[in-house]
Structure formats: C-alpha cells, structure tokens
Amino acid sequence: MKWEPHAASLADEVTHRASRWREPLATVPRHLFVPRWWSRSRTGWQLHVGADNAQHWLDAAYRDTSLITRAGPLHADDAAPGDHPIGRPTSSATLPxxxxxxxxxxxIDEGDSLLHVGTGSGYTxxxxxxxxxxxxxxxxDVDPYLxxxxxxxxxxxxxxxxxxxxDGTGPLPLPPGGTDRIVSTVAVRPLPESWLTALCRGGRLVTTLAGTSLLITAEKDEDGGASGHVEWDRAGFMHTRTGNNYPPGDDELLAAARHHDGDDISKGPYPVVDVANAWDLASMLDLTAPGIEHDYREDDEQRTALMTHSDGSWARATARGTDRPTVHQGGPRRLWDLLDEVRHDWLATGELPVRGAHVFIKPDGTTILARGEWHTKIKP
Known part of the structure; x- marks a missing residue:
C-alpha cells in the first residue's frame, strides 16, 4: 500500500517547510497505528476496519483529525463487525x-529526555x-493493552x-535526575505532584486542565514547584482515568433536566449557547464551577441547552434562535445563573482573563492562575 504520498501531504498541511517536525510527519506511517477505529452513528459507535478498504484507511489516517480507537471499555482492535458500543471515547489517535x-x-532540545503521558496509539x-x-x-499509559x-x-x-x-498521575518509575520535558496528551486536574517530582530542575511541562481547553506550559523552579502561563493556544484532550472506563453519567438527572419543570423558572438575558463548543466560555465556567456536564441540541430554530452536576443541580434553557431563553433550574445551585455571570463579566470587560494568565504551581500540585485582579486556585 503506497502510503508515503499521503504522509507527505499531511506534513505539508500541518507544518511549515522549515519545521523540524516535517520529516517525522512525512516518514511515520500513521495508518499502522490506527488499523481500526470508531465513528459516531445513530445506533452507537460504528466500527471501521482499515484492511477492508485501503483507500478509506489512507484517507482517514492521513487527514488532520482525531480517530477514536476505544469507546467505553471496547477497543476497536477487539471489536466484531456488529458491535455498537455506547459511552464516551476512552482513547484516540490525536489529530497530528x-x-x-x-x-x-x-x-525540546537535541539532548533532552521526554516523558509522554498518554501513550494511546503510539503515534506521538x-x-x-x-x-x-x-x-x-x-x-x-494506564491501559496495559494500549x-x-x-x-x-x-x-x-x-x-x-x-x-x-x-497511572500517569501517580508515582513515575523514572531514573534518578528525572526528565527534561513532560508532555501530556490527556487532561489532568489537579496537576500531579509526581510530575513535579519527575521533572528535572529547569525542566518544562506541557499539559491541559481537565474540563477546559486551557493549555499550560511551566518550568520547574528552585523550590520544586513550577511557573509559567496559560498559552493563547487551545487544546482539548480526554480526561485521565484510573480504570477501564469513565464513571457512568447520571441519566436520571439528565432526564430531569430535559423534561421537568424547574424549582426556578425565568427569562435569561443572553441567547442559548452550545457551551461545550464555546471553548473560552466553557473553560472559564469550569474554573468557576467545576464538573458541569453539558448537552445541546437544535431542532430547526429551536435551541435547547442542558446543564447537570453531580451535586443534583440542573438547568435547561430553550429559545428560538437568538431570542431570550426560558430557563428552568433545579437542585442546590442555579447553574445557568453561573453561566450568565461569566457571560456578563465577559461583556463588561471585553475578554475572559484566563487566556494568557500566569500559572504558579506549588510542589504539591496546587495551581494558581492569575491575570490582573483575577485569580483562582486549583487544589489537589
């Protein structure tokens, strides 16, 4: 199978001709790392087997997109043609x-050692x-099969x-002296203390905060902590997991959010928004109120957004187009009100302070984000 022209095209697409990553992209056969993968369908996840259609395999593998390799507990390598698992993606080949x-x-300098957290397909x-x-x-990687x-x-x-x-968030079996660089292609929260232990003095880490699109870079300080900033770049990765699958969601609470009248019913001041795909808004909200799950649907011009939290709070906002929404809320907190507070601050100041914020990480993993008068603390 002649894969080399496809890899060269991918390298052309995602790197500049002077990039030092151009040659690896053009010479690593990505399709070998993703022989099978999943795509979403109405009946669950749909299996694709590369060997069944070589052209489809090449087109998928050398497109700049992520390919889901594990859905729930079922890896595509172990799946039968009739399998249609349900659940969240649990591993993927990240877009190149x-x-x-x-x-x-x-x-990364020429002589540096690199620790990569989140082996996945092995392509990175x-x-x-x-x-x-x-x-x-x-x-x-936490998954022995991967x-x-x-x-x-x-x-x-x-x-x-x-x-x-x-488990990449636990003790890491590295040689004395640690590693020069840590790059995580899974999202963490809080930052693991073991990473700071593993990182050599002056070493640099790159990761994302779980629940956000915030990409953090930081260098180890003399005191064993690290300091850096939130990059203006964005990235989204699956959360770290410690078992075979993520914990199940609360279907009953989601059903309540979808159908029940709320304890509090009001008119919201701002249009219904797809929070999960509004990355800056979602990131700021998750720092304010971590752990909210989102669902969004459009039916013609009717928009419906759902929010749920494990503490029993839920919200539903519905409206046609950009009209003011009717908002139903229940449980101990008013989730849509929290969202509207973030949106109000954004409109008042013209930006959200988190992007570009300074990052200070203590040796125990406590992380402080600060920009101007705004700051927040993420504790272990």
Whole structure:
C-alpha cells in the first residue's frame, strides 16, 4: 500500500517547510497505528476496519483529525463487525497538528529526555522518537493493552522508546535526575505532584486542565514547584482515568433536566449557547464551577441547552434562535445563573482573563492562575 504520498501531504498541511517536525510527519506511517477505529452513528459507535478498504484507511489516517480507537471499555482492535458500543471515547489517535503543537510547546532540545503521558496509539511517541531518538522517549499509559499494542507497532517501524503501563498521575518509575520535558496528551486536574517530582530542575511541562481547553506550559523552579502561563493556544484532550472506563453519567438527572419543570423558572438575558463548543466560555465556567456536564441540541430554530452536576443541580434553557431563553433550574445551585455571570463579566470587560494568565504551581500540585485582579486556585 503506497502510503508515503499521503504522509507527505499531511506534513505539508500541518507544518511549515522549515519545521523540524516535517520529516517525522512525512516518514511515520500513521495508518499502522490506527488499523481500526470508531465513528459516531445513530445506533452507537460504528466500527471501521482499515484492511477492508485501503483507500478509506489512507484517507482517514492521513487527514488532520482525531480517530477514536476505544469507546467505553471496547477497543476497536477487539471489536466484531456488529458491535455498537455506547459511552464516551476512552482513547484516540490525536489529530497530528495538535500532537505537533504540544511537542513544539515543550521546546525540546537535541539532548533532552521526554516523558509522554498518554501513550494511546503510539503515534506521538513515533514522531518524537523519529525526530530525536528512541532512547530519549519514555511513554506511560494506564491501559496495559494500549502500551503493548503501541510497542509492537513502534517496533514494526524500527522504533523502541520505553513504554510503561502505569497511572500517569501517580508515582513515575523514572531514573534518578528525572526528565527534561513532560508532555501530556490527556487532561489532568489537579496537576500531579509526581510530575513535579519527575521533572528535572529547569525542566518544562506541557499539559491541559481537565474540563477546559486551557493549555499550560511551566518550568520547574528552585523550590520544586513550577511557573509559567496559560498559552493563547487551545487544546482539548480526554480526561485521565484510573480504570477501564469513565464513571457512568447520571441519566436520571439528565432526564430531569430535559423534561421537568424547574424549582426556578425565568427569562435569561443572553441567547442559548452550545457551551461545550464555546471553548473560552466553557473553560472559564469550569474554573468557576467545576464538573458541569453539558448537552445541546437544535431542532430547526429551536435551541435547547442542558446543564447537570453531580451535586443534583440542573438547568435547561430553550429559545428560538437568538431570542431570550426560558430557563428552568433545579437542585442546590442555579447553574445557568453561573453561566450568565461569566457571560456578563465577559461583556463588561471585553475578554475572559484566563487566556494568557500566569500559572504558579506549588510542589504539591496546587495551581494558581492569575491575570490582573483575577485569580483562582486549583487544589489537589
């Protein structure tokens, strides 16, 4: 199968001709790392098998997009043609342009060691090992199967980074002296204390905060903490998990949000918005009130947004187009009111303060974000 022109086109699309990541993108066969994948369908997840249609396989693998490789507890490698699992994605091959941006943010020098958290398909490790060397790359993932399969696929193309099956938020089995760079392609919250322990003095970490699109870069300080800032870039990754799947959602609360009258019914001042896809708004809201789940639907011009939280709070906002919505809210907190407060502050100041904020990380992982008069603390 002639994959090389497809890889070269991908490299042209996502890098500048002078980029040092151009050659790895053009020479790593991404399709070998994603032989099977899932896409969403009305009946659940739909399985795609690359070997069944070579052209479809090449088109999917060398497009700048993420490919879901695990849905709920079922990896595409283990699925039968009739399987249609339900649930959230639990592993993927991240879109190549984002992989490259994360590695660029790390500012990896020629002799640096790299710890990658979130092995997944192994494609990120292939790019890093091809650009530098296998001996400079260590990769960890909580899923032993992902580590094993990635190891085989890397070895098939002559790359042998160190791969470890371990919880990337816990103690990390690294050699004395630690690692120069940590890049996480899973989202964390709070920042693990073990990362600061693993990072050598002056070392640099790149990660995203779970529940947000905030991309944080920070360098280790003399006191064992780290300091940096929230990049103006954006990134979204799956949350870290400690088991085979994410905890189940609260279907009863979601049903209540969809159908019940609220304890509080009002007219909202701002139009219904798809919060999850309004990345800056969602990030600021999640720092204000962590853990809110969102659902959004459009039926012709009718917009419906749902918000739920594990504390029993819920909200539903409905309106036609950009009309003022009718808002139903229940439970101990008024979630839509919290959203409207963030939107009000945004309109009053012209921006949200979180993007570009300074980041201060204490040795125990406590993280402070601050910009101007605004600040927030994320505790372990």
């Amino acid at each position: 342009s984002l992989v490259v941006r994360m590695l660029q943010h790390a500012r 490790d292939a790019l890093a090992a091809r650009r530098f060397s296998s001996g400079q790359v260590t990769s960890v 580590v094993e399969s990635a190891g085989h696929r890397l070895a098939d193309i002559g790359l042998h980074p160190t791969l470890l099956a371990t």
